[in-house]
Amino acid sequence: MDDQKIETLDALKCLQDEFYHAIFDAKTATIAQTASTIIAAGELSPTERINIYRGSILGGITSALTNIYPVCVKLVGEEYFTHMVSAYLKKYPSSSADLGRYGEHLPAYIAEFKPAQDLPYLSDVAQLELLWHKAFNAAEDVFSKDGLRSLVELQDISEQEHARMEFCLASSVHLFNSSYPVHRIWRVNQDEFQERYSGEGSVDLSEGGAKLLIWRGADFSMRVDVLSDDEYQFVAAFLEGKSFEDIVDMPFNQPVSDILQRCIQTGLVIGFKLV
16 A cells, blocks of 8 residues: 555544544534534534534434333433433444444443442343343344254254253343342333333332343243242353253252253253254
């Protein structure tokens, strides 16, 4: 690449950086610098055009976050939520063309957001909503991919192959261990719950925490299930990539076969592989 092309690319990169700062770090100096590179046209000044574009961009991103975290919006109000994420947009710019993937750092950001310290459970509610969003958008499981086999084929497995067998969970599965009853907070703030049980939306934080399974069923219905300690440990072991042979040797308070059977019946375990 010759020097002239390199110089052109450097100038373009500089222009892009200046425009980015004018949108996400809207200070007088950054806006003025970017406005100086824009050719005025029509009745709007370059600064006015930048402000309109910034409002559109930030409004679109805020709207995307509102759709991912609707319960958080209900808990604090739309105006408060918009204020809370305004600094988040500057600290965590979008790195994907898909706004549906934006916002994964928001739960951690909320945990450090000082004005929200009076709502210590808010960060965990946000984490639950993020995992719900990820589970909802997870890829569909395909049995012809990566050696995934249907459970009905277990009858064809020999005893010698049992040690190589690895059960597989639905790809949408996520675990979350919260110190707060966030599943209850999440549930009572669903529109269908509020319509059906008007006036019964209070949650006592003294109920304690919960070990949760967030996933999408085979019929594409979404589930947030409360797990026992054994069930949580069992599913976590699968997600960590442990073989079934190793899981059988783990300490449980009930037979592993019983836990496995429940997971199969609910559709959580969808198949198996030989590894």
